[in-house]
Amino acid sequence: MSSIAYANALxxxxxxxxxxxxxxxxxxxxxxxxxxxxxxxxxxxxxxILTQQTTWKNVEKAMANLKAAKLLSIKQLSNATxxxxxxxxxxxxxxxxxxxxxxxxxxxxxxxxxxxxxLFKLKTKELRKTLLxxxxxxxxxxxxxxxxxxxKPTFVxxxxxxxxxxxxxxxxxxxxxxxLKSLFESSLRPNTDLYNDFHAQFVELGKNYxxxxxxxxxxxxxxxxxxxxxxxx
DNA sequence: ACCCAGGTGGCCC
DNA sequence: GGGCCACATGGG
Numbered sequence: 001m002s003s004i005a006y007a008n009a010l011x012x013x014x015x016x017x018x019x020x021x022x023x024x025x026x027x028x029x030x031x032x033x034x035x036x037x038x039x040x041x042x043x044x045x046x047x048x049i050l051t052q053q054t055t056w057k058n059v060e061k062a063m064a065n066l067k068a069a070k071l072l073s074i075k076q077l078s079n080a081t082x083x084x085x086x087x088x089x090x091x092x093x094x095x096x097x098x099x100x101x102x103x104x105x106x107x108x109x110x111x112x113x114x115x116x117x118x119l120f121k122l123k124t125k126e127l128r129k130t131l132l133x134x135x136x137x138x139x140x141x142x143x144x145x146x147x148x149x150x151x152k153p154t155f156v157x158x159x160x161x162x163x164x165x166x167x168x169x170x171x172x173x174x175x176x177x178x179x180l181k182s183l184f185e186s187s188l189r190p191n192t193d194l195y196n197d198f199h200a201q202f203v204e205l206g207k208n209y210x211x212x213x214x215x216x217x218x219x220x221x222x223x224x225x226x227x228x229x230x231x232x233x
Numbered sequence: 234a235c236c237c238a239g240g241t242g243g244c245c246c
Numbered sequence: 247g248g249g250c251c252a253c254a255t256g257g258g
Contacts, residue, residue, distance in 0.1 A: 052240040058256060059239095093255045097241080138241045158239050176248085203239050 014169045016187040018228060022168055023194075025224045026201035033200040036148035041116050042073050044149040048141050049102055050092040055207075061091035074116055078106040101136020108134055120150040128154065139177045147199070153190035156199040157181050160206025168225050 014022075037056070038044040043063065050059045065088035066072040071080050085099035092098065113119040122130060124146060131142035143156040157180045165171045165180065175183075188194065209220060 048239095051238095053238060053253085054240090055238050055256075061256090091255060093238085094241090094253050095255080097253055101241085136241070140240065144239085156239090160239065199239090207239075 011170060013171070013183060014165075014187070014228075018169065019184065019187055021228050022224060023198050023201065025220075025227060026205055027197070029220055030201060030204045033197055033204055035196055035200040036144070038148075041120075041149040045074070045116060045145055046072060046077070046102065048144040048148070049098060049105070049136055050089060052094070052098070052141060054093045058091045058093065062089040065089065065091070074106045074110055077102050078110050098136065101134075105134045105136055116149065120152075124150075124152045124154060127152070139181075143181075147192065147195055151192055153192045153195050155181050155184040155188070155195050157184075158199070158203065158206075161199070161202045164202055164206055164221055167221050168228055 036044045036047070038047050046066070047059055047063060050062050063072065066077075066085075069084065069088050071077055071085060071088060077085060080103065082096075082099040082103055085102055086095045089095050089098055089102075109116060109119050113121075119130065120127065127146055127150060128142055131137045131145060132139065137145070140156060140158055143154045146152050146154045147156055157177050162171075162173060162175065162180060165183075166173050171180070171183070184195075184198075188198075205220060
């Protein structure tokens, strides 16, 4: 047996109490984060697409440009040209792709459901499937929209979640999105408020610490490793 | 002059 | 189902 296979055989996934311990540690550090940063459901929807592989600061610039150009709504985005959208969203990167995706997604929703609210009437499972069928919306963006705009319980996984879970509980960096998602959803009750703040805490912690460098002495993640593991059941 | 950021689609096997 | 690559601007 290889050493990796041996480690996998010994590995035990975190239980409910372990996950809640981590959540409480992050909460006590940052407080309630009150996500998503966006005024309306439509802004949350747009922000979820714009924030792909980009910092929120750059998304804010793009959103401000869209707002100034009166393009920050489903209806206006579906009527605008991709050039108009693209010139607004340059700061958030991948602007040629994202302007196509934004226009396409908004047109699709408007045509088939009339509005975001119309789309959100779908049951969670069907809503997720529908979102995933839209170009430009992958698993993380779909779950962000469901959780933060539609306000239905689905656990959002991102790079920070994967990284912090690896460091605190030793989960593999090879875990797929769906594996990591079900790790949380099989242990935690489907509570929108908990899922909302849990993910927000991961991002808040992740973007400030331990990006790709080794753990530093004062890194909160390192402190959490000690606390969480010392009380492991 | 690098490296990275709250991923995703297309293509391939 | 998974591996690889292009996509693009802004900040460290």
